[in-house]
Amino acid sequence: MTEPRKSMSLTWRVVAAATVAGVAAGALAVYVTGAPSGNGVEAPATSQQLGSGEADTAACIAKTDKAKRVGAAAIGDVAAMLAADPPQSLKGLAFNSPEGTPMTLADHSGKTLLINLWATWCAPCRAEMPELDALQKEMGSDTFEVIAVNVDTGGDEKPKKFFEDVGIGSLAFYRESSLALFNDLKKRGLALGLPVTLLVDDDGCLLAHMNGPANWASDDAKRLIESVR
Structure with missing residues (x-):
């Protein structure tokens, strides 16, 4: 078997290096929680015995083999x-x-989701946004969506202007301006800096994740999305 091909361009190498440098410089603090509990030997509880949150957790843990298969599909431009x-x-x-009303990921139940946290001050985020837009344009459907959530503090004017300036036409404008979403992911050990990208199945279960940019318009990215279905 040949090694996974490494097709990241020089531009993406520079962007990735900038991300690492930003994290190392302390642009965003690193905070990693311990691993989730639930690895004991007791018989699993039934859904009737668990609350809704516990039942969701148990259902997702049961997808460990699926997550491993998706992780094995992450090669080339999305090898991270x-x-x-x-x-x-x-x-x-x-x-x-996009209408400015509160929602949760549960509102997207039934769709595979590629969730990306980004900010206008984050150079790697800005560089990959057209790639995410292209992925949504080609693959977006009733069963898949790219959800790019802007986490700039303050008003909507600056991130909306960025969308207009670079010609983003397929991504919906999702927002979280308090950093609560980033901090939630940080406590889960999933966010080290920006951008943060999460691959979630139609039951709301996290299957794969990464910190840093990628070429999301690449064939490697499309095959990764297909591997979830």
């Missing part, structure tokens, strides 16, 4: 995507809809 170990429920992640 890591299999969730174990998968966890992200149904409670909260942000604002």
Whole structure:
């Protein structure tokens, strides 16, 4: 078997290096929680015995093999995507809809989601946004969506202007301006800096995640998305 091909361009190498440098410089603090509990030997509880949150957690943990298969599909331009170990429920992640109303990830139940946290001051985020837009344009459907959540503090004017300036036409404008979403992911050990990207299945279970940019318009990215279905 040949090694996974490494097709990242010089531009993406520079962007990735900038991300690492930003994190190392302390642009965003690193905080990693311990691994989730639930690895005991007791018989699993039934859904009737568990609350809704516990039932969602148990259902996602049961998808560990699926997460490993998705992680194995992360090669080339998306080789930095890591299999969730174990998968966890992200149904409670909260942000604002394109209409500006509060929502959670549970509102997207039934869709595979590629969730990306970005900010206008983050150079790697800005560089990959057209790639995410292209992925949504080609693959977006009733069963898949790219959800790019802007996490700039303050008003909507600056991120909306960025969308206009670079010609973003397929991505919906999701927002979370308090950093609560980023901090939630940081506490889960999923966010080290920006951008942060999460691959979530139609049940709201995290299957893979990465910190840093990628070429999301690449064939490697499209095959990764297909591997979830």
